[in-house]
Structures are given as C-alpha cells and as structure tokens.
Amino acid sequence: MGNLLAHGLGKTLLSATFAIAIGLSLGACEEKKQEEAAQQPAQQESTTAQPAAEPQETQTASTAAPAAKVPEEVVLSRGFGASPDTLDPHVNFGAREGWIQDDMYEGLVSYDSKGNLVPGAAEKWESSDDGKLWTFHLRDGLKWSNGDPLVAQDFVNAVTRQMEPKTASPRGYYFYSTLQIEGAAEFSEKDGNDPKTVGISAPDDRTIVIKLINPNPNILYLMGSYYVPPLHKPSFDKFGGDFVKPGNIVNNGAYMMTELVPQSHVTLVKNPNYWDAANVKIDKVVYVVTEDDQTELKRYKADELDTTNEIPSDQIDALKAELGGQVRLTTYVESQYLSFNVTKPPFDNIKVRQALAIGIDRQVLQEKILKAGYQVNCGYSPPNDERYPQPQVPECNMTNEERAEKGKALLAEAGFGPDNPLKVSIESTTDNTAKKQAEGIALMWKQTLGVDAKVNAQEFQAWMDTFYAGGWDVLNDNLVGDMPGPESHLSYMKPSAEPGYNWKSDKYEELMNQASEKADIAERYKVMAEAEKALLDDYLVTPLNVTTSRHLVKPWLKGWDDNNLDVHPTKLLSVEK
Amino acid sequence: MFSFAIRRIIGAIPTLFALITLSFFIMRVAPGGPFSGNRKLTEAVLANLNRAYHLDEPIWMQFGRYLWGLARFDFGPSMKYRDYSVTELIVQGFPVSVEVGFWAMLVATILGITLGIVGALRRNGVIDLSAGIIAMVGIAVPTFVIGPLLQILFGLELKWFPIAGWDGSINAKILPIFVLALPNIAYISRLTRGSMIEALRTNYVRTARAKGIGAMRVIWKHALTGAMLPVIAYLGPATAITVTGSVVVEQIFGIPGIGRYFVEGASNRDYPLVMGVTILYGGIVILANIVTDVVRGLLDPKVSYE
Numbered sequence: 031m032g033n034l035l036a037h038g039l040g041k042t043l044l045s046a047t048f049a050i051a052i053g054l055s056l057g058a059c060e061e062k063k064q065e066e067a068a069q070q071p072a073q074q075e076s077t078t079a080q081p082a083a084e085p086q087e088t089q090t091a092s093t094a095a096p097a098a099k100v101p102e103e104v105v106l107s108r109g110f111g112a113s114p115d116t117l118d119p120h121v122n123f124g125a126r127e128g129w130i131q132d133d134m135y136e137g138l139v140s141y142d143s144k145g146n147l148v149p150g151a152a153e154k155w156e157s158s159d160d161g162k163l164w165t166f167h168l169r170d171g172l173k174w175s176n177g178d179p180l181v182a183q184d185f186v187n188a189v190t191r192q193m194e195p196k197t198a199s200p201r202g203y204y205f206y207s208t209l210q211i212e213g214a215a216e217f218s219e220k221d222g223n224d225p226k227t228v229g230i231s232a233p234d235d236r237t238i239v240i241k242l243i244n245p246n247p248n249i250l251y252l253m254g255s256y257y258v259p260p261l262h263k264p265s266f267d268k269f270g271g272d273f274v275k276p277g278n279i280v281n282n283g284a285y286m287m288t289e290l291v292p293q294s295h296v297t298l299v300k301n302p303n304y305w306d307a308a309n310v311k312i313d314k315v316v317y318v319v320t321e322d323d324q325t326e327l328k329r330y331k332a333d334e335l336d337t338t339n340e341i342p343s344d345q346i347d348a349l350k351a352e353l354g355g356q357v358r359l360t361t362y363v364e365s366q367y368l369s370f371n372v373t374k375p376p377f378d379n380i381k382v383r384q385a386l387a388i389g390i391d392r393q394v395l396q397e398k399i400l401k402a403g404y405q406v407n408c409g410y411s412p413p414n415d416e417r418y419p420q421p422q423v424p425e426c427n428m429t430n431e432e433r434a435e436k437g438k439a440l441l442a443e444a445g446f447g448p449d450n451p452l453k454v455s456i457e458s459t460t461d462n463t464a465k466k467q468a469e470g471i472a473l474m475w476k477q478t479l480g481v482d483a484k485v486n487a488q489e490f491q492a493w494m495d496t497f498y499a500g501g502w503d504v505l506n507d508n509l510v511g512d513m514p515g516p517e518s519h520l521s522y523m524k525p526s527a528e529p530g531y532n533w534k535s536d537k538y539e540e541l542m543n544q545a546s547e548k549a550d551i552a553e554r555y556k557v558m559a560e561a562e563k564a565l566l567d568d569y570l571v572t573p574l575n576v577t578t579s580r581h582l583v584k585p586w587l588k589g590w591d592d593n594n595l596d597v598h599p600t601k602l603l604s605v606e607k
Numbered sequence: 608m609f610s611f612a613i614r615r616i617i618g619a620i621p622t623l624f625a626l627i628t629l630s631f632f633i634m635r636v637a638p639g640g641p642f643s644g645n646r647k648l649t650e651a652v653l654a655n656l657n658r659a660y661h662l663d664e665p666i667w668m669q670f671g672r673y674l675w676g677l678a679r680f681d682f683g684p685s686m687k688y689r690d691y692s693v694t695e696l697i698v699q700g701f702p703v704s705v706e707v708g709f710w711a712m713l714v715a716t717i718l719g720i721t722l723g724i725v726g727a728l729r730r731n732g733v734i735d736l737s738a739g740i741i742a743m744v745g746i747a748v749p750t751f752v753i754g755p756l757l758q759i760l761f762g763l764e765l766k767w768f769p770i771a772g773w774d775g776s777i778n779a780k781i782l783p784i785f786v787l788a789l790p791n792i793a794y795i796s797r798l799t800r801g802s803m804i805e806a807l808r809t810n811y812v813r814t815a816r817a818k819g820i821g822a823m824r825v826i827w828k829h830a831l832t833g834a835m836l837p838v839i840a841y842l843g844p845a846t847a848i849t850v851t852g853s854v855v856v857e858q859i860f861g862i863p864g865i866g867r868y869f870v871e872g873a874s875n876r877d878y879p880l881v882m883g884v885t886i887l888y889g890g891i892v893i894l895a896n897i898v899t900d901v902v903r904g905l906l907d908p909k910v911s912y913e
Contacts, residue, residue: 116689123648198659200642200652207649218651274690292688292699293863294773299853321858321867328758329770329861491639491876527649 103313104605106587109326110317111339113293117272119259119281120192121198125510125596126339128256130317132599133285133298135259138166138185138238139250143602145514145593147250151180151260151282152238156171161245161549167235173303174262175286182232184260184282190225193218201257205230208512208521209252210243210546245549251513255283269296284310284601293319298600311604330582336605337587337598341580343402343463349582356582359403360592363511364577365412365519366404366467368456368504371571373532376444377503382452383569385440386427386504388433389479390471396575399470402463402577410523410562411516412576414594418516419554421563423573430478437479451482458485458506459493467574468506498530507571514594520545521557523565531570538564611904619893626889627677627882631670634878641686641876657664660686669770673882682886683879687872693883697865700852701887703773704864708850710784715791716842722792723799723838724831738796745793754786754859783860787853791845798841802834809833813829836907843899847892849882 114127119135122128132141140150152166172180193202193214206214212229215516229241242249252258262273262280269278276287283309285298300310320326323340327349330338341349341357350357368390370383377383392406407413408426420527428436438447446452454475458468472483488496496502511518524542525533541561548554565571579596589603642648642656657663661672676683682693722742726735752757761782762770768778806812807830815825865884872880873908 072798113688115687118690121689177884178647195655196659198652198655200648200656202655203649241789271690291773291863292691293857293867294861319861319863320771321861324755325758325859325861327765328755328773332763332766332770334770489639489874490875491641492637495637495638495640529650 033052087598089575104311106312106315106600106603106605107335107337108315108317109320109330109335109338109340110296111319111323111326112321113319114296115318116274117287117290117296118271119255120188120197120201120261121199129294129598130298132255132283132597133254133315133601134279134281134283134287136283137254137256137258137260137303139253141254141593141595141597142555142600143589143591143593143598145591145595145597147254150254151185152253155250157249157367161247162242164242164249166238166240169305170236172282174280174282175301175303176262176280177303178262178264178280179235180260180282181235182238183235183236184262185258186225186230186232187263188258189230190217190228191266193228194221194477195219196221204257205250207527208518209246209249212241212243219445225324229328242307244546247545247549247551247554248513248517249516252477271559284599285315295319304601306601310601312600315600327582330584333397333584336584337590338582341582343400343580344404346401353582356585358581358583358590358592359578360596361405361412361414361576361594362579362596363412363414363514363518363594364508365407365410365511366506366508366574366577367407367410367571368471368574369507369531369571370504370569371500371502371532374501376452376501377448379444379446380569381440382446383572384425385455385479386475386481387439387569387572388428388437388440389421389475389481390425390572390574391430391433391474391478392426392574395467395474396471400463400467400575403578403580405578407573407576410565410571410573411519412511412514414576415515415555417551419559420516421559421566423566426573434478441479441481446481448480451480454481454483454503455484456485456504457493457496457502458487458508459490460487461490464506464508471506500530500532508577516555516558520561520565523570533568533570535564535568535570538563538568612901615897615900619897621894623886623889627674627886628670630882630885630912631673631878632666634668634677634881637873637876639876641878660684673879675721682883685877685880687875687877687880693879695702696868696880697883697887700863700865703862703881704852704866705850706855707780707783707787707856707862707864708846708852710780711787712791712842712846712849714784715788715795718788718793719795720799720838722796724803724826726796726800727803727834728826730804735800738800742793744799745789749855750786750790750853751855751859753789754782754856757782757786758859771859773860773862777865779866783856783862786860787849787856791849794845795838798838799834801856802837803830806830806834832906836903839899840905843895844892847895851888851891 108129111126114130115124116122117127117130121129122131134151135491138150138152138155139147142148145554151168151172153169155164157164168180168182174180189205191197192199193205194219202218205211206218213227214229217223217225217228231239233239240249260282265278266273269275272561273277276290279287281301282304284304286301287296288299289295289297297314298317299314300307304310318335320329320335321341323342326335326340327342327345328340329335346357346359370377370386372378372383392408395408395551396404406426408422409420411420413420425433441447441452456472458464465485468485468487472485475481475483497505509519509522520542522528524539525535526539527530538561541557541564545554545557545561548557583590586605586607587603588606590598640662642653648656654663663668664672673683679713680694682697684698685691685693688696722734722738726738758770761767768782772779812825812830815829853865854866854870856862857864857866868880868884871877871887872884
C-alpha cells in the first residue's frame with residue numbers, strides 16, 4: 031500500500047523541493063553579483079550601508095559619512111577579538127580597547143610606530159631638577175572633533191574623573207600609586223573632594239603642571255591616550271555615562287566613532303579637526319569582533335581582514351611556513367610566573383619552594399610544550415629595557431641531571447622523598463595556554479623531582495577567588511605591565527600594594543621606597559634590581575616566560591612595526607596595494 | 608481556546624517567578640565576581656565597583672532591588688559591558704538572533720518534513736537512505752565542526768559566501784542559517800518519517816483508501832495531520848531554543864545575537880545579563896509551549912482545552 035501511494039507522490043514532492051532549492055540558489059547568486067558590483071570600492075562598505083536598512087540593529091551617528099561612495103576611500107579592517115568591554119576612555123582597563131582609544135584620543139604624548147614616545151597634544155615639556163615638577167605645553171589651536179577648542183583643563187578633568195570613587199575606574203591608582211601626584215591619594219578616598227587639592231592643574235589654556243611627591247622618570251609613559259584621554263566636559267555633563275556612545279561622543283584623536291554594534295564591529299572615520307589630519311592616510315578603520323580565533327584566521331586568509339588580533343597558538347609554525355613575514359610575534363610587557371603560598375606549610379619552607387623552582391626546565395616548557403612563541407624569562411620583570419640590570423635566577427640554565435640532583439636533595443632536607451612525596455596543586459585558569467603550561471610543569475615536577483603534582487584549572491573569576499581566599503599551594507600567575515622596564519611589575523609586588531600574597535619583606539619595601547625617590551634612571555634601576563633580587567631570593571615567585579603579542583599583518587599594510595607595548599595606532603598606517 | 612491560552616499565560620507567572628528567584632541565587636553561589644578581566648584590581652577599586660553596582664548590600668536587598676527594577680521593565684546594567692544596560696544589549700541582539708533562528712527553523716521545517724514524507728513513502732529507497740545518512744550527520748556532528756568546514760569550503764575555496772560577519776547582506780546569512788538548521792532538519796525528517804510510517808498503517812488511512820479516496824488526498828489530509836503531532840511537539844521548544852541564539856554559531860560566524868550572553872554572561876559573572884537572557888528565554892519557552900498546545904488542539908480532536 032505504501033508503495034502504491036508512493037510512486038506518483040514521491041516524485042512530485044521531490045521535484046518541487048529541487049525546484050525550490052534551485053530557485054533559492056539562483057536568487058542568491060544574482061544577489062551576490064549585484065552586491066559585488068555595488069561594492070567595488072571596498073568590501074567593508076556593506077557595514078556602513080547596512081544601518082540605513084535596519085536601523086534597530088545599529089546606532090549610527092548623525093555625523094556618519096554620507097551614502098555617496100568615494101572610490102578611493104581607504105578602509106582598514108582590523109580583527110579585534112572579543113567585543114570591547116567598555117569604550118569609556120577613563121574606565122577602560124583592556125589593552126585591546128586601548129587600540130581604539132589610541133585612535134580616538136590623543137594624550138599629552140603619543141607613540142611612534144616602534145612604541146617610542148613622541149609629542150602628542152603637548153608639543154613640549156620640561157621637568158624640574160628634582161624630577162618632581164613637570165610642565166606640559168599644548169600645541170596651539172587644538173580642537174575637539176566637534177570643533178570646540180581643546181584646553182589644558184580638559185586633561186586635568188580627565189585625571190580627576192579617573193580618581194573619583196563614583197567613576198569606579200580601575201585606573202585611578204595610576205595617579206596616586208604608580209605616579210604619586212600630590213594630594214591624589216587623599217582626593218580619591220571619597221567623592222566630593224575638591225579637585226583643586228590635587229597636584230595637577232592648568233594655569234592657562236595651554237599649560238598643564240603636575241606636582242609629584244616622588245620623582246618618576248617614567249612619567250611620560252603614563253601621559254599617553256590610554257592614561258590621560260582628555261574629557262569633553264559639556265558632553266559628559268549632558269549624557270552622563272552615555273557620553274561614549276556614537277552620536278554623543280566628542281574626542282580629540284585622529285579618528286572618531288560613527289558606528290558601534292556590540293558583538294559585531296566598531297567603525298571609526300578620520301577626524302577632520304585633528305591637528306595632523308593631513309598626514310592621516312587611512313580614511314576609515316573597522317574593528318571587527320572576532321571571538322573565535324580560527325574564524326579570524328579564515329577571514330584574514332579570505333582578505334576580509336587586514337590584521338588579526340591573535341594567531342591560534344597551535345598553528346604558529348605552520349603559518350610561518352605558509353605566510354612568512356605576515357606572522358608577527360613580539361614580546362609583550364606581560365610576564366608569567368609561579369607564585370608560592372609562603373604562609374602555607376610545607377611551602378613556608380624556602381627549600382621546598384627552591385626545589386620546585388629548580389624542577390622546571392623553562393626551555394623545554396616554551397619550545398616543546400607551549401610553542402606559543404613565548405620567551406624564557408629568568409627574572410621576574412619582563413626584560414625589555416636595556417638600561418635595567420636584571421637579576422637572574424640560578425636554576426634557569428641547569429642541566430636536567432643537576433635539576434634532579436639538587437631538587438631532590440632540597441626536598442629530602444625538607445623531609446620529602448620517595449616514601450613521602452610532596453603533594454602540590456597548581457591553581458590555573460582554564461585558558462588553554464595557561465592550562466597547558468601548568469600541566470607541563472606538573473609533569474616535570476613528577477618526572478624530575480618525584481613530586482605528586484596536579485593541576486586545578488578554574489575559570490578566571492574562580493581562580494581569582496582562590497587567590498584571595500589564600501588556601502592555594504602554587505599559583506599559575508601573570509602580570510601585564512604599563513610600560514617597558516621593571517617598574518610596574520616591581521611596584522605591584524610591594525607587600526603593601528598587594529597583600530594577597532601574604533608576603534612580608536621589609537627589605538623589599540624599603541628598597542622600593544628608596545628607588546622611588548631617585549630621579550636618575552640608572553640609580554633608580556640599580557636599587558630596583560636589588561629589590562628584584564630580594565624577591566627572587568625569597569622564592570615568593572619563580573619566573574617562567576614573557577608572553578608575545580601575535581598578529582597576522584597583510585603585506586600591503588605599511589607602518590606596522592613590532593613593539594613591546596603592542597601599540598599600532600591607525601594614524602601611522604597606510605595601505606599600498 | 609482563547610480562554611485556555613489566557614489561563615496558561617496567567618499560570619506561567621509563578622513559573623517565571625520561580626525561575627527568576629532560582630537563577631538569581633544560583634548565580635551568586637558561583638565563585639568569583641564580575642569585575643575581573645585580565646588584570647588584577649586593587650582592593651579600593653573593587654570596593655568602588657561593588658558600591659557602584661550595589662554588590663556591597665545584603666543579598667536580600669539586592670534581590671528586592673532587582674525585582675523592583677523588573678517591575679519597571681529595567682533589567683539593570685551589564686557589569687561586563689559597562690557602557691550598556693542589559694535591556695540595550697537584548698534590544699540590539701535579540702532581533703538578530705530571531706532573524707537567524709526564524710529562517711533556520713523555516714528551512715528546517717520545510718526540508719525536514721519533505722525529506723521525512725519522501726522517506727516514509729519510498730522506504731529504503733535512495734532518497735530515504737541518503738536522507739537517513741544526512742540526518743545521522745546532522746545529529747552526530749556538532750555545529751562547531753560543520754561550521755568551520757563549510758566556511759573553508761564555501762568561503763575560502765569556492766568564495767561563494769563571506770567567512771563570517773554580519774553586514775546585513777543575504778550572503779552573510781546563508782551559512783549560519785544552514786548550520787543552525789542542519790540538526791533540526793535531521794530531527795524533523797526522522798520524526799516525520801517515523802510517525803508518517805505509523806500513520807500510513809493506521810486503520811483510518813486504510814479505510815479512507817478503501818472508500819476510494821485518492822492517494823494524494825489521503826496523505827495530505829488524513830495521514831499527514833496525524834503524523835504532524837509529534838513534529839509539532841518538537842517544533843515548539845526547538846523554535847524557542849533556536850530564536851534565542853546559539854553561542855557556537857554566533858561565535859563562529861561573528862553574529863551579534865544574544866546566544867553568547869547565556870554562556871559569556873555566566874562565565875563573566877555578569878549577574879544582570881544572565882538574569883536578563885534567562886528571563887527572556889524562559890518567557891519564550893513558556894510561550895512556545897502554549898502555542899504548541901493550541902496548535903496540537905487544533906490538529907488532534909483527542910486534545911481538549913478543559
């Protein structure tokens with residue numbers, strides 16, 4: 031019976047389905063052709079053409095470029111990774127969001143393509159002999175993107191906004207801890223304090239004066255767009271927290287935002303009011319959200335992106351062979367290390383900590399296990415300032431025999447051996463590379479030292495909780511610095527600055543305080559090196575590596591130079607096809 | 608029937624309230640807080656942040672504050688995406704998820720039912736066997752494998768479609784819609800095939816045929832109506848799941864929908880965002896179930912609205 035029914039009907043249904051399918055694909059092809067024809071100038075055009083059709087999905091500023099297409103418009107598509115957390119310039123604490131910030135804002139100083147400091151909104155500056163008083167002179171005729179004059183007070187307001195508790199900015203501490211501006215610590219304690227009590231002021235529209243408690247020769251690194259993006263007070267007063275949305279936002283950098291679609295893209299266009307607009311070569315830059323690094327790679331290969339945010343770490347070698355110089359690996363200002371819980375037995379015994387530090391073959395860890403392009407580091411801070419005489423841990427270059435012998439001997443002295451193996455748990459985040467690293471170390475400890483090591487991988491938030499709860503043995507730890515050189519890393523480890531490690535060292539604290547009073551960089555670094563040695567000698571941490579920033583960059587993109595800070599402002603780039 | 612729907616909607620209110628209460632407190636049990644990115648924050652900063660988002664208050668007060676906000680349709684601020692409120696994020700992302708989900712379900716329903724009927728009518732024929740294989744692939748191979756494979760084939764090699772991105776063009780939508788539809792095509796075709804085979808064997812179909820009613824009419828009117836009941840029971844919840852977005856498809860194809868917020872919101876401990884999408888999802892599931900029940904009542908004389 032089924033067959034009886036089937037014959038005629040099956041055929042009809044089938045042919046109907048095929049007809050629909052063919053019709054659909056033909057339609058799609060036609061559509062594609064039309065679009066291709068319309069999109070000759072640049073494939074990214076569709077991102078701006080779209081909002082007109084579906085306004086509910088996007089926010090488009092009234093200042094958006096008119097629909098008319100100028101054929102020679104130069105558009106850059108940059109892979110961005112996950113959607114930006116916040117683009118509020120005074121709240122943002124993310125490095126990637128910092129790229130957008132570098133394009134949209136100009137601080138007192140700016141970077142060149144190699145990450146060197148060059149004049150920004152300030153054309154020149156000077157400091158007093160004791161290094162405590164800094165005066166910045168703004169360029170003449172600076173303007174906001176809406177044409178308003180940009181004045182010195184706008185930079186002062188930016189600093190005070192970041193310090194006010196109600197802003198809840200993660201960055202207020204730069205100005206009272208890293209930089210130690212007079213009166214900053216007191217000001218940031220509660221809302222409603224008088225900003226005039228802070229040692230940063232604008233005596234006239236083109237002068238900014240900063241008074242420091244202690245000298246800081248690295249102050250200029252904290253005067254860029256990431257740290258002191260000026261505040262356009264009229265738009266902030268009018269829109270509150272929404273002043274960063276397209277349509278409301280007023281900024282002073284080379285680019286301004288026309289479109290922001292969460293989880294999709296951020297579009298910036300050239301700011302005609304920027305003082306150096308004549309030298310800005312790229313007309314439009316689209317930061318494309320690329321959460322999945324494999325998709326990002328494919329989009330790059332299909333020329334949908336000019337640069338990527340990441341290179342999948344397991345494909346570095348293959349891509350180097352395939353794409354050659356398009357693979358860009360540069361050491362970053364982030365160091366990775368293990369931290370030991372110095373208050374928890376048996377890790378309160380320095381011999382145990384030392385044995386574990388010895389048990390790691392850092393070379394093998396980087397080259398055979400991680401293969402992420404990281405660089406072995408034998409000190410705590412990232413070694414990226416030639417002027418700094420970084421102390422090195424002695425176990426860094428031991429042979430495997432030495433490791434096993436010395437490590438086991440130390441453990442035996444602490445009462446551990448084959449009958450009574452030391453039990454260790456490494457707390458790691460669930461990040462793939464971090465987990466791989468922790469597992470590699472656990473394996474080395476097992477093989478070289480006979481230690482019973484395991485890895486406990488948790489989500490970042492839970493890992494953080496574990497750290498502050500204090501019950502951990504060993505932490506797979508890391509820190510990103512704010513500038514080249516050891517200072518941001520070493521300041522962070524001051525027991526008074528980060529009590530989470532339960533480390534007590536009057537020597538370290540005192541050396542760091544001494545260093546912070548030195549205005550001469552060579553003397554300052556000399557004392558800091560002593561402090562770092564004290565830190566390493568105590569085996570509170572044991573260094574592992576310096577991470578890398580990994581990007582793919584198309585050969586036609588000029589002006590993209592590798593640098594430790596991983597800064598690549600679009601205004602310095604150009605396209606030469 | 609109308610009063611049935613109203614009764615069901617009123618009955619859903621306590622369900623939603625239970626959902627809200629449970630998710631609110633379960634979220635807080637998870638270790639860690641919302642304010643940690645890649646860098647550690649100083650204590651003073653954390654205190655400022657907690658104060659700004661009222662996380663320093665006792666949890667009962669926070670719950671009261673949240674319910675009071677909900678009563679005014681305010682889902683609160685996102686703690687991860689600080690420039691946005693949860694409402695703004697949902698308003699921006701939900702239409703995208705609905706668009707992809709709607710087309711995916713439409714494609715899946717049409718193709719799935721067609722393949723299922725053909726399979727049932729020509730059992731073990733070429734079409735049936737190949738549909739069976741496709742269905743097995745659709746069910747067994749996860750979207751995070753199929754998606755990248757199709758990207759390589761149609762994006763990198765053939766260059767028919769863009770790899771990813773959401774620029775509003777139809778081209779950019781085809782691959783994600785197909786990938787999202789695939790498992791549903793598989794399920795629906797298998798369900799349709801199975802229940803169609805059963806329906807063709809029933810007495811009422813044989814009687815109808817014996818009375819001389821034409822083959823087409825018997826299949827469309829008698830057999831298919833009965834065979835659709837399990838399919839419709841599946842379509843309700845499946846549609847609810849599909850239109851609220853898929854984290855995998857959204858991440859692979861760069862679609863700015865809300866599917867990712869379930870997963871990301873939870874792992875970032877973005878409490879208000881998780882609550883917002885959970886309530887939305889719960890509401891849609893409840894709605895889809897009501898619609899399913901109404902449609903089943905229309906098709907199946909055995910179902911009563913009492």
